[in-house]
Amino acid sequence: CSAGDKSQTVVIGLAADSGCGKSTFMRRLTSVFGGAAEPPKGGNPDSNTLISDTTTVICLDDYHSLDRKGRKEKGVTALDPRANDFDLMYEQVKAIKQGTAVEKPIYNHVTGLLDPPELIKPPKILVIEGLHPMYDPRVRDLLDFSIYLDISNEVKFAWKIQRDMAERGHSLESIKASIEARKPDFEAFIDPQKQHADAVIEVLPTKLIPNDNEGKVLRVRLIMKEGVKYFSPIYLFDEGSTITWIPCGRKLTCSYPGIKFFHGPDTYFGHEVTVVEMDGQFDRLDELIYVESHLSNLSSKFYGEVTQQMLKHSDFPGSNNGTGLFQTIIGLKIRDLYEQILASKVTAPTRAARA
Ligand code: ADP
Ligand code: G6P
Incomplete structure (x- = not known):
């Protein structure tokens, strides 16, 4: 067969x-x-x-x-x-x-x-x-x-207002009330699941604008568990190193408040993890190739695939920030995981048949 x-x-x-x-x-x-x-x-x-x-x-x-x-x-x-x-x-x-x-x-x-x-x-x-x-x-x-x-409460609120008020005609009070009503069950049953996740995308307010409460500029953290079968974390510059990187300048156009990357090892619910963080947003998506060239272990099929995917869906929410970037990267990692699992199954029965 x-x-x-x-x-x-x-x-x-x-x-x-x-x-x-x-x-x-x-x-x-x-x-x-x-x-x-x-x-x-x-x-x-x-x-x-x-x-x-x-x-x-x-x-x-x-x-x-x-x-x-x-x-x-x-x-x-x-x-x-x-x-x-x-x-x-x-x-x-x-x-x-x-x-x-x-x-x-x-x-x-x-x-x-x-x-x-x-x-x-x-x-x-x-x-x-x-x-x-x-x-x-x-x-x-x-x-x-x-x-x-993992969307922080501040950001969740900003998104919900955008969708439920603008698109569904709900009032600010009713949105506030529905978020408050959900909170106890969210904290009891939904949030604790993050300790079991192989990858967490955390979305927080920016640290680049003091006391920002607009929720437009985001700080996004990709938390990747070490030691997961068929999955190895991406990294910035060099594996295991701790780096803060401001890519704005000659090769990347940034308007206020700029862009700041971070990469380093950490622990998350007692697990060893690698974290890549992006705070801020891209002005020009085609320049993302500059950032992509400094990220390693992306599991892309060709140089520039992340940038190509991001440009293809530039109309999706979050395309100019870390949410879109990290979702795209996780997509590539899942494709890689699938291909590795498939390859392991194709070789396994062959070995058994030879034995
Ligand atoms: P879900 O499927 O979890 O209900 P959606 O993908 O439909 O969520 O997104 C719900 C709303 O949240 C979108 O209409 C959009 O307004 C907002 N949203 C989702 N992702 C982002 C993002 N990365 N950046 C900004 N807004 C977002
Ligand atoms: C959550 C669930 C939905 C549910 C909604 C509202 O968003 O994901 O399945 O429909 O809550 O629930 P309600 O009880 O108000 O219809």
């Missing part, structure tokens, strides 16, 4: 609070894999799933066991584990990983009800994104790689 028959699905977990850029991240990721992800054809128009040639992205909201009315009656939020069916999540992710299609429920965000299920066939790469991909230890163990998007 061909190696393809034997290959199982590689499973990636992406955790974040809602409205924290998961969909944008997914669009960057599937683009690195060479195809736009679309909703399933001919199915429920309210499906939350995205499918491309290689990748299927499922939204874990589909495992809500309580619908909107049920949550209200029981007084629990969608972030509460009691509103979610982790047994079914585990069984279905496990089945897909082993090559079996499943009938996954659909949580309809418009009606707040659970719709009839949709068929999910095993893809090459399955991404489970949502509030709880690393909450249940059984599901966590199925993940080949995990990412946590």
